[in-house]
Amino acid sequence: MTQIKKISVSDLAVGMYFSGFDAPWIDNPFWRTKFLIEHAADVTRARNAGFEFCWIDTSLGRDVSVVTDTGTDEAAIAPPAPPMPENEYREELNEALRIYESAKESTQQMFKQARLGKTLDVERCQDLVEEIAASVTRNSNALLSIIRLKRADEYTYLHSIAVCTMMVALARTMGMDTIACKEAGLAGYLHDVGKAFIPLDVLNKPGKLTDQEFRIIQRHPTLGYEYLSGFAGVPDYVLDVCLHHHEKIDGSGYPGRQQGNQIDLYSRMAAVCDVYDAITSDRSYKAAWDPAESLARMASWTGHFDRPIFLTFVKTLGIYPIGSIVKLRSGRTALVIRQNHKDLTKPVVKAFTTALSIEALESEIIDLSAPDQDDVIIERSGQDWIRSNGLVLDSLKALLEGFESAPDPGQ
Ligand SMILES: [Fe+2]
Ligand SMILES: [Fe+2]
Numbered sequence: 001m002t003q004i005k006k007i008s009v010s011d012l013a014v015g016m017y018f019s020g021f022d023a024p025w026i027d028n029p030f031w032r033t034k035f036l037i038e039h040a041a042d043v044t045r046a047r048n049a050g051f052e053f054c055w056i057d058t059s060l061g062r063d064v065s066v067v068t069d070t071g072t073d074e075a076a077i078a079p080p081a082p083p084m085p086e087n088e089y090r091e092e093l094n095e096a097l098r099i100y101e102s103a104k105e106s107t108q109q110m111f112k113q114a115r116l117g118k119t120l121d122v123e124r125c126q127d128l129v130e131e132i133a134a135s136v137t138r139n140s141n142a143l144l145s146i147i148r149l150k151r152a153d154e155y156t157y158l159h160s161i162a163v164c165t166m167m168v169a170l171a172r173t174m175g176m177d178t179i180a181c182k183e184a185g186l187a188g189y190l191h192d193v194g195k196a197f198i199p200l201d202v203l204n205k206p207g208k209l210t211d212q213e214f215r216i217i218q219r220h221p222t223l224g225y226e227y228l229s230g231f232a233g234v235p236d237y238v239l240d241v242c243l244h245h246h247e248k249i250d251g252s253g254y255p256g257r258q259q260g261n262q263i264d265l266y267s268r269m270a271a272v273c274d275v276y277d278a279i280t281s282d283r284s285y286k287a288a289w290d291p292a293e294s295l296a297r298m299a300s301w302t303g304h305f306d307r308p309i310f311l312t313f314v315k316t317l318g319i320y321p322i323g324s325i326v327k328l329r330s331g332r333t334a335l336v337i338r339q340n341h342k343d344l345t346k347p348v349v350k351a352f353t354t355a356l357s358i359e360a361l362e363s364e365i366i367d368l369s370a371p372d373q374d375d376v377i378i379e380r381s382g383q384d385w386i387r388s389n390g391l392v393l394d395s396l397k398a399l400l401e402g403f404e405s406a407p408d409p410g411q
Contacts, residue, residue, distance in 0.1 A: 003057060003058040003059040004019055004055050004056070004057055004058075005055065005056055005057075005058055005063070005064070006022055006053055006054070006055055007053065007054065007055075007056055007064050008052065008053060009021075009046060009047055009051055009052060009053060009054050010047065011064045012037065012043050012046050012047065012054065012056070013037070013043060013062065013064075014037050014038065014039065014040060014042075014043060015036075015037065015061055015062035016036075016037050016056045016061040016062050016063075016064070017034070017035070017036050017037070017056055017057040017058070017059075017060035017061030018034060018035055018036075018037050018042075018046065018054065018055075018056060018061075019034045019054075019055040019056055019057045020034065020054065020055050021046075021051040021053070021054045021055075022051070022052075022053040022054055022055055034057070036060065036061055037061070042308065044175075045308030045309075045311070045312065046308065048173065048174060048175060048308075048312050048315075084138075084139050088139075089139060089141070089142065089338075092135065092138055092139045092142040093142045093145075093146070095135060095142070096135050096142035096143040096145075096146045097146055099131050099132060099135055099143065100143070100146045100147065100149075100161065102128075102131075103128050103131075103132070103161045104154075104157065104158065104161070106124060106128055107128075107157040107158075107160050107161055107189075108157050110124075110125065110157075110193070111156065111157055111193070111195075111196045112196075114193055114196035114197070114227060115196045115197070117227075119231060120190075120193075120227075120228065120231055120234070122231065122233050122234060125186060125189055125190065126182075126186060128164075128189065129164060129168075129182055129185040129186045129189055130182065132161070132164055132165055132168060132185060133168045133178075133181055133182050133185050136165060136168045136169050136172065136181075137168075137172070137178075137181075140169045140172070140316075140339075141322065141338045141339055143165050144165060144166070144169060144317070144321075144322055145322045145323070145337065145338070147161060147162040147165050147166075147277075148162075148280070148281075148322065148323045150162070150281055150282070151282065152204075152281075152282045152283050152284045153204065153284070155204075155281060155282075155283060155284075156192065156195050156203065159192065159274075159277055159278070159281065160188075160189050160190070160191070160192055160193075161189070162273075162277045162281075163188040163189070163191060163192075163270065163273045163274055163277055164185045164186070164188040164189035165185075165188075166188065166273035166276070166277065166313075166316075166317075167184040167185050167187065167188030167266075167269060167270060167273050168181050168182070168184060168185040168188075169316050169317075170184070170269055170272070170273060170309075170312060170313050170316050171184040171185070171269070172316075173312050173313075173315055173316040174269075174309075174312050183235070183237055183266065184266050184269060186235070186238055187237050187238045187240070187241035187242075187266045187267075187270060188241070188266075188269075188270055188273060190224075190228065190238050190241070190242060191224075191241050191242055191245045191270050191274065192220065192224065192245075192274075193224040193227060193228065193242060194219070194220035194221055194222065194223035194224025194225070194227065194242065195220045195224070196224075196227075197219075197220070197223040197224075197227070198216060198217060198219070198220055198223070199216070202216050202217060203217070204284050205284065205285070206284040206285050207285050208285070218246075218254055218255070221242060221243050221244070221245065221246055221254070221255055222243065222255055224242040224243070225239055225242050225243040228242055237264070237266050240264045240266065240267055241264070241266045241267045241270045243255065243256070243267075244256060244258060244263055244264060244267035245267050245270040245271055245274055246271070246274075247263045247267060247271065248271070248303060248304045248305075249263070249268070249303055249304065249305060249306055249307075250302075250303030250304070252303065253271075260306075263306075268305070268306040268309050269306075269309055269313075271304075271305055271306075272298075272305050272306070272309055272310050272313045273313070275298060275304075275305075276294060276295070276298065276313070276317075279294045279297075279298075280294050280321075280323070290323075290324055290325055290380060290381065291317070291320070291321035291322070291323045291324045291336075292319065292320045292321060292324035292326070292336075292380040293324075293380055295314055295317070295319070295321065296380075298310065299314075315344070317339070318336070318339040318344045318347055319344045319345060320336045320344075320345075320347055320377060320380060321336065321339075322336055322337060322338065322339065322347075323335070323336065324336040324380055325380070325381040326349065326377045326378075326379065326380050326381060327377070327378050327379050327380075327381055328349075328351060328375045328376065328377060328378065329375055329376050329377075329378050330351075330375045332351040332352060332375075333351070333352050333381060334349035334350060334351040334352065334366070334377075335349060335350045335352075336348075336349050337349060337350050337365070340367070340368070340369045342369065343369050345368075345376075345377065346367075346368035346369035346376075346377075347368060347369075348365065348366070348367045348368070348369075349365070349366055349368060349377075350363045350364070350365050350366075351363060351364050351365075351366050351375075
């Protein structure tokens, strides 16, 4: 007989039968994954997912009272950084913009050099990753909002910067040390270098690819790997991610059809960051999906991602990531502009008070976690709403301008 019991995530241990996390906002099947905990790493991942309570089935695994082995003493998650004062945050936002602009130029250059078969400047790439990692460490919100600003025709190289940024942020949430965070960032930055060898008319084709064109695109991991293997000084983990970021946990990915933990850790991380950035960006053949909706959809794709890593990614970006459009209980529509890492259900939002036309929108910045704030998010609005209101780019511009003129939401 099933015996479900709610316990603190900190009491999870090897031998227990995990039956899902417990949180009021969990509304999709992914969060209800059930499995027997066989490895200490699963305990660490569950703890790093950011939930306080979970369910175990004591008829299928050990009970909390008889457990003596806690299963792990691995590195605990880094505590969230304390909130940054508003003026410092604005400075960070400007710094992130500067990093982004210079990264744009170097990355464009990097792809050009690769296309010409010239040597990769690994040191320059490392310097760039260093800057990105430093900004993410000071405050991940700044660069994570800037990387959303991309046009479809700039996608390939801006995507490299975005994946790099998300890899650093994810590695930090996973509790990795500074060196590992930069390794993850560098691997993310170079993951798609093989796209330099794909004809541009195929790469940027507006519309559906033919089977043959799809096969051409699918060669980019191998082409990138071959290119990078030609240079001394390119670390193995970069080669791995370049070759394996399109593998899927169930073995249905490419090019190696690797399964589960056969896929190296950084590639499993890159797979999540890569897909998230792809589906939340405007592409030549499709409009961007809403960030919160994208996470919900990704959560429903069984067999694609490493689930504990995906969970940690959600914790990194928030349940309603920056750029999500949400509806508030007050009836207003709002854009998420910053995470509150202490409570992912209460981000800072820009609430729109009028919606008769885009031009007439008035807005107010609200910190939903403020003690005197009684408005709450009741649902995400989804891509159809955004598309029908033409809001994506406009709201991002509003986001940046908003930081210049808006009062401190916390005061
Ligand atoms: Fe790729
Ligand atoms: Fe990619």
